[in-house]
Amino acid sequence: MLENLKKEVHRAHLVLEKYNLVAYTSGNVSIRVDNNKVIIKPSGVPYDRFKPEDLVIVDLEGNKIEGDLKPSIDTATHLYLYRNLDWVNSIIHTHSTFIMVFAMMERSIPVLCTAHADVFGDEIPLTEYASVGSEAIGKATIKVLNKSGVVILRKHGALILGKSLEDAIKKAIFAEEVAKASYFALAMENVKPLPSEEVRKLYNQYHTRYGQSK
Numbered sequence: 112m113l114e115n116l117k118k119e120v121h122r123a124h125l126v127l128e129k130y131n132l133v134a135y136t137s138g139n140v141s142i143r144v145d146n147n148k149v150i151i152k153p154s155g156v157p158y159d160r161f162k163p164e165d166l167v168i169v170d171l172e173g174n175k176i177e178g179d180l181k182p183s184i185d186t187a188t189h190l191y192l193y194r195n196l197d198w199v200n201s202i203i204h205t206h207s208t209f210i211m212v213f214a215m216m217e218r219s220i221p222v223l224c225t226a227h228a229d230v231f232g233d234e235i236p237l238t239e240y241a242s243v244g245s246e247a248i249g250k251a252t253i254k255v256l257n258k259s260g261v262v263i264l265r266k267h268g269a270l271i272l273g274k275s276l277e278d279a280i281k282k283a284i285f286a287e288e289v290a291k292a293s294y295f296a297l298a299m300e301n302v303k304p305l306p307s308e309e310v311r312k313l314y315n316q317y318h319t320r321y322g323q324s325k
């Protein structure tokens with residue numbers, strides 16, 4: 112069932128690989144379907160062997176509905192967030208390099224440039240440390256989540272929450288771009304954040320006037 116959506120979720124994983132946000136088996140993408148089902152990556156399948164039909168469908172409590180393989184080790188995290196955040200319809204988890212640097216250094220990413228303000232409208236916050244494989248990461252995420260929709264998981268990686276699959280993909284790509292530029296800026300001295308009033312203005316403009324009207 113849901114073959115076309117599985118193809119979309121499969122394609123999203125390949126986009127992450129193309130942008131070097133994931134490697135070998137790491138990272139995962141999920142989407143919420145019909146409010147009560149989630150399509151998610153199987154655990155430990157390398158990207159070069161991964162097929163759309165390998166994707167697993169579970170309900171919001173984690174019971175498997177369809178799929179021959181075990182779902183991602185991060186499934187409990189995804190499901191906790193879907194159950195608690197109505198606006199979230201897609202979740203991406205990565206260990207992308209520059210996000211990992213901030214995770215290792217236990218630092219959030221301040222708003223240092225217009226691109227960060229445009230897309231995220233706030234700093235990218237840092238969670239407390241939480242172990243993989245349970246709801247703990249979901250709980251830690253909700254504690255610090257802001258309008259950026261992205262958190263840096265302390266000593267781990269990133270979680271990206273989207274209102275749609277495309278929204279999550281875009282944020283995953285831009286989060287790594289922002290982390291990369293911010294890392295180099297912070298390595299120099301005295302970089303100052305953008306004033307918060309300007310961040311608000313840029314974010315509102317980007318989300319109301321940027322791009323083609325539909």
Ligand SMILES: [Zn+2]
Nearest residue numbers: 204206267268
């Ligand atoms: Zn991870």
